[in-house]
Amino acid sequence: EVSITKFPADERKIIAKAHDKYKKARAGIINTRHGQIHTPAFMPVGTKGTVKAMLPESVQTTGADIILGNTYHLMLQPGAKRVFKLGGLHKFMNWSKPLLTDSGGFQVMSLSKLRKITEEGVIFNSHIDGSKFMLSPESSTEIQYLLGSTITMAFDECTPYPSTYEQAKSSMELTSRWAKRSRKAFYSRDGYGQFGIIQGSIYNDLRLKSALDLIELDFEGYAIGGLAVGEGQELMFKVLDYAPDLLPINKPRYLMGVGKPADIIGAVQRGIDMFDCVIPTRSGRNGQAFTKYGVVNIRNSKYKEDNTPLEEDCLCPACKNYTKAYLHYLVKVKEILGAMLMTWHNLMYFQKLMLRIREYIAQGKDFDFIS
Numbered sequence: 001e002v003s004i005t006k007f008p009a010d011e012r013k014i015i016a017k018a019h020d021k022y023k024k025a026r027a028g029i030i031n032t033r034h035g036q037i038h039t040p041a042f043m044p045v046g047t048k049g050t051v052k053a054m055l056p057e058s059v060q061t062t063g064a065d066i067i068l069g070n071t072y073h074l075m076l077q078p079g080a081k082r083v084f085k086l087g088g089l090h091k092f093m094n095w096s097k098p099l100l101t102d103s104g105g106f107q108v109m110s111l112s113k114l115r116k117i118t119e120e121g122v123i124f125n126s127h128i129d130g131s132k133f134m135l136s137p138e139s140s141t142e143i144q145y146l147l148g149s150t151i152t153m154a155f156d157e158c159t160p161y162p163s164t165y166e167q168a169k170s171s172m173e174l175t176s177r178w179a180k181r182s183r184k185a186f187y188s189r190d191g192y193g194q195f196g197i198i199q200g201s202i203y204n205d206l207r208l209k210s211a212l213d214l215i216e217l218d219f220e221g222y223a224i225g226g227l228a229v230g231e232g233q234e235l236m237f238k239v240l241d242y243a244p245d246l247l248p249i250n251k252p253r254y255l256m257g258v259g260k261p262a263d264i265i266g267a268v269q270r271g272i273d274m275f276d277c278v279i280p281t282r283s284g285r286n287g288q289a290f291t292k293y294g295v296v297n298i299r300n301s302k303y304k305e306d307n308t309p310l311e312e313d314c315l316c317p318a319c320k321n322y323t324k325a326y327l328h329y330l331v332k333v334k335e336i337l338g339a340m341l342m343t344w345h346n347l348m349y350f351q352k353l354m355l356r357i358r359e360y361i362a363q364g365k366d367f368d369f370i371s
């Protein structure tokens, strides 16, 4: 199903090189105005100016260097201008470390009801009160500036999966035109950055064209978009076998919306540096705990008298002070503390995974452990 298009000779070299089985994993540090980001990095999602069920200082204790804010939600409520007037998102939510905000297009397509895509941008009705809004490369970039984002994402169109070659081509070309407008609208300041997002679905020649278009705009970093949209891990890895190598080796590479531990490990091995995913927080609230023994569905009745912690050597409050029986009970009766403790444990688990990956890479050791 993955179409491999014949490249002219010299470009074939790029793809051929990308298939080398040489070490592509890398560990590093991104320096920003709001502090350092140790990569490979997992970025917890803070949708409406909060990482759900967590205090910012608790998120910090899990080891997260950077969290995500959400342009789409915040522009609707409380409004970007109001957040700006109140001192920006860092001050508003009391998070002083780096913040990355997505450009909002992806959320519009997944959350708002009526919407219309034009060359100008996306016109949509708020899912809250139906009022009309427009997101464009210019307005998205301005909103992210008003929020005070450390890392601003270019306004893109996430190409749905599956898409025909023609659909993916015109979608990618729209993203390239929008990237140019986003770059022009970006107010560059020391220690702040803007990332371009490449599209092209599963078509390697479109991925290459997208990368070439965005490299011309000299972004501070690059994201691989249009993945984790239902294509499955195998097809995602097929794209990741070559796509990261189309991007500048000295700039951060961010795989949007990924993922489970096994997805993260596979993507790091293919050269990805940054990740964001709602899984640890959303599934935590849902009663799923990630542990070295696998995923524990704490609502399962087998835990109702289990007096042992989720993980005996985990330093999170859930594991240090409580038992699976207590977590089982809290989640069953929908107590808020249940969401808090499960979320805290999962965020700690994901950050420990990233820490171990960074250590293994630094020691030049292979990390095939799936934990």
Ligand SMILES: CNc1nc2c(CCNCC3CCCC3)c3nc(N)[nH]c(=O)c3cc2[nH]1
Pocket: 045, 046, 047, 068, 069, 070, 102, 103, 104, 105, 106, 153, 156, 157, 158, 159, 197, 224, 225, 226, 227, 228, 229, 256, 257, 258, 276
């Ligand atoms: C889950 N899979 C997935 N997510 C994608 C996302 C969203 C990443 N997560 C953003 C946070 C979630 C709530 C607040 C911000 C994508 N975003 C953009 N702009 N473009 C994609 O191609 C794009 C592609 C994505 N695929």
Ligand SMILES: [Zn+2]
Pocket: 310, 311, 314, 315, 316, 317, 318, 319, 320, 344, 345, 348
């Ligand atoms: Zn724990």
